[in-house]
Amino acid sequence: MTNRQWFKFHSWAGFAFAGLLLLICITGVLATLSYEIQYLSDEKYRALEEREGPVAWKELESNLSKSYPESHILGAQVHSQNYLAGEVRLMTPNGFRFVYFDAASGQLLGEGDWGQVSRYLRDIHMYLSMGGVGKYIVTLTSLLLLISLISSFYVYRKWWRGFLAKPGKLSWKKRTEWSSWHKWMGLWSWWFIATITITGIWYLAEHMMFNFDIEHYPAAPTVEHTKAQQQQPALSLTELVSIAQAARPDMDITRFYYPHQYNQPISFTGQNGSILLRDRANRVYLDPVTGEVAGTQYAGNLGIVARISDTADPLHFGDFSGLTVKLIYAFFGLILVALVAGGMRMHYLRTQKRDPNTAKWLGITGSLSLVLSVAALIYTTVVFDDYSNISTSISPQLEQLKTRNSNYPE
Template sequence: MSPKKWFAVHSFAGFYFGWLMLLVCLSGTLAVVSHEIEYLSDAKFRASGASGPVPWAQLQAELDRQYAGYQILALELPDQPYLAGEISLVRQHEFLFVYFDPASGQLTGEGEWGRLSRYLRNLHMYLSMGDVGKVLVTALSFLLAALLVSSFYVYKQWWKGLLKWPGRLTLQKRTHWSDWHKWLGACSWPFILIITLTGLWYFTEFWLLRLKVEHYPSVPKLSQPADSAAVLPLAELVQKAQQAAPWLEVRAVNFPVQAKAAVMLSGQDGNPLYRNRANRVYLHPNSGEIIQTQRQGDLGLVGTLVDIADPLHFGSFAGLGVKLLYLLFGLALTFLVASGLWLHRLRTRRQQPELAKWYGLHGALCLLLVLVALAMTTTNFSQREIERLPLSPVLGSAGVRS
């Protein structure tokens, strides 16, 4: 194709769904450091940062003492040592997050389902619109791919501009915006490629799940229903899992909500590029017997893609430095989308001076979708319905919170 046609492709991909892409890029960028923002906002999200194994028995004792009558639904350790771990507790229809210091087992506070990280997650992943929103968000990766490929044809010999500082930025000067747009695009294209590829995978994974295509190791089922009154406590389950699978650094525990489901403990096996769920140990809730194990090295190609997509997409695989780098490039990508919209406006305002007609019906619908997504997320992000109580021991013995 000619450079003019490539430019038309570039303009189409960046303009017609620009507001939606801007929302997804900005929410995803902030989601990268959402836990760090929470860390700065409230002491309950902070841990001591000390190293060493989690004192599970101490943590269990603290939960029994302070949250008698509750049940543990799940537990998760953070990716970074300065962040507090979180435990999901339920009692009848009540849900509660309890935070703790992984190094000492001391509880640091509690909170409800709704928080900044949840708001950004709901907005970025599916616009709070269920499957329809998921498809819309992941389908944007095709537009991002079109923008990335076309940019190399639109911006000839882009590598020569890497060391050329674009200079000042004037609101109404199209050449200034163009210089910044090109420079930031040239600097950040490897990051955009990662986001595009992982986004394309999310789109593919959605349809694999939707169409029930087998692509990941199956979850085992118990031959007989477990006795809900005889489920082992958290500390004992972790101990049995570590004895049977010393290779597993336990970082998450999920109690079942069905009588024939096993307790799942997951974590790390030496490669943080895989998310915790790549390594799993399934235990019988009553006996602690190992039902099944799963290690990252045993996953096939598709299974590997499932478990490395999130760390690559959000930069959670290598500490705070990489997360800050993702934040920087995420802001650059957000600016690229915003500046592309503004450049289109500056380039075409003489032919179409009226803003409403310039953006058109498609633009108005896209902007309406953005506003609806923001409204729905703001309204619903703090809601968590408890459909089934977990098969986990009732904490404490009095049955009443102290």
């Protein structure tokens, strides 16, 4: 391909759905820091002290039974950042509630609805609040980023000299000045763009494997109960955590979810010192009624595909080494936003000389992406706080918790 052909290819990939790509990039930056945004917005999202030992699950359950006696625990999670409060999902007589707590002490800090800032941003960024179709739309834009990234090295001849080149003074109406900044920012952020692109393509492949029932991740075991056992509620959180911790003493339990059906186990997940992995890479499956260990999963035993699946999120959002890395990701995310917006501006300056008509500048794909972006924003604003899953878990009602005579390890 000639240099001019590469340039047209680069311009098409960067502008064809630029409006949608811009929305995804902006929400990606905000989603990376979404929990920190919540932290700044209200005290209930802030931990009281830094956690040094295990999560205070026993104290948490005790406090919940006093404050929400008629409720059922659905699940809970603790973030890797110790300054963030943990969150419990409760089904109360009045519907779903998030209850926030201090992970070190189990003290309750406040409550809220399903709608959160983090939920709003992540719903748009991950799938435009449009379910599986939206997931395809979002992840397919990673192919546009791939084309833009590869073609840029052909468009920008002798690009390695540009790292230390000083870009000119930015002028709103001069395309050449926009171009110099576009090249310079692109060079310094290529590693970040490559990371986002590769993980985005993985999300696309993973979504396709899920839709076509291609086995790519270890399945959870099933459990069996007698009819009499199916009339019993699950064991208390305190009992189940004790069993799970005994089964995996190396694992810092950070999240769990009670099942909705009796043939499903309760899953406890967490970290064990493995690098660049989601909490779900390590698991303990328990029979929620009898407490028997139904299975365990070790991060070190995962196959290559499953390992990639559990590494994608930390790499994509920078959630693997504290706030500093997240801020670095947010900074380079803003550069990516500037690259997309700058590309749109350059395209406009180049085409307005021939035809200043905005509709013709946007074209069919540009107009479609703009409409899709606005629709996603409006729709998410309307529905993001609706909790559609009205079924409860098989967890015990909090006021009915009793000390059970058992040989469960303490």
